[in-house]
Amino acid sequence: MSAWDLVQQYSQTALSQLPAPAQQLVQNPIAQKAAGALIGLGLLRTINNSLTQWTLNNWTSAEPWSNSRELVLLTGGCSGIGKQVMQDLSGKGVRVVILDIAEPNFKLPANVAFYRADITKSANIAEVAKLIRADHGEPTVLINNAGVGNDGTILEETEAKIRQSFEVNTISHFLMVREFLPAMVRANHGHVITVASMASFVALAEMADYCCTKVSALAFHETLRQELNHYYKAPRVRTSIVHPYWVRTPMIKVLTDWEKEFGQPIMTVDKVANAIVKQVLSQNSGQVLVPGHLAIARIVRALPTWLQEHVRSKESAKFKYMREQQERAERAERDLQKA
């Protein structure tokens, strides 16, 4: 008896054990076609994911994570997402060095060190890099997480705020990588992780500078991969980018204070931190969107223009509505004080 006959015999026996309605469903030609299509789609997805992973990793497999070998350098680790990433990594015994312009207002775990630095100043980064190398060795993972976000339209925002957004959210990535990538390249080992945003894909009103910087962060990440492959010949240095949707942190206080009027789901930091930590420990390159079901955001710019405009408009209208509610509340407050 051939293997195929055996499979058929086994399927028939298994089928006969099912209740009658289930047997009818399994034998229904439409249900069979739908199941075939689903299996086909699942298979395509698996092949697509594997191709992405192998291509991004230059067809080299990931090395196992080693707490004694790896040192994570994390910018903006004193607040929000960065703080949670630091806590989660340190909980797993990973050595972490935080660079932040703000002092920590919490007790540092034993395997975490803090250095005060303004990551928009290359001289400051170089100064602190010397201390880090002397105290801990060369960082093998760099997480460019620190960021700022301002509200206000293009005409309202001050030049200083606009410049600050670009300095912190984009230019600092160049400065940090220029300082810490050469050692990774020499060792052909390391990982640069960029914390971007869904704003890399969808540009909204009152977020012009922020969206510009997060589109830039994506372009920076893509270019870095190309240079590592073609110029620096370091195929084992990994690059990842993480695009979170709204996250409950001090950065978006203006939105969390008006959450009801804003009307958008806001994630807790642990969800994003989980995704970042998983990416760090995997030692694989990748592009991660959080939450995963919003991965569809990547295709917004490939949609017909009228549909793109519809998506942006729908989201911008929420900001406008929230702004109107804020202004109404402020007027009411002023009237109350006058009376």
Ligand SMILES: NC(=O)c1ccc[n+]([C@@H]2O[C@H](COP(=O)([O-])OP(=O)(O)OC[C@H]3O[C@@H](n4cnc5c(N)ncnc54)[C@H](O)[C@@H]3O)[C@@H](O)[C@H]2O)c1
């Ligand atoms: N909160 C969100 O909704 C959200 C959504 C998507 C992406 N992000 C991104 O996540 C990252 C972390 O943001 P967060 O929400 O945790 O913000 P946060 O304000 O809680 O933390 C940002 C940290 O960066 C530090 N920082 C700012 N300027 C610095 C500088 N010049 N030098 C050194 N450190 C500096 C701050 O002191 C702070 O500790 C940012 O890149 C942000 O754009 C946030």
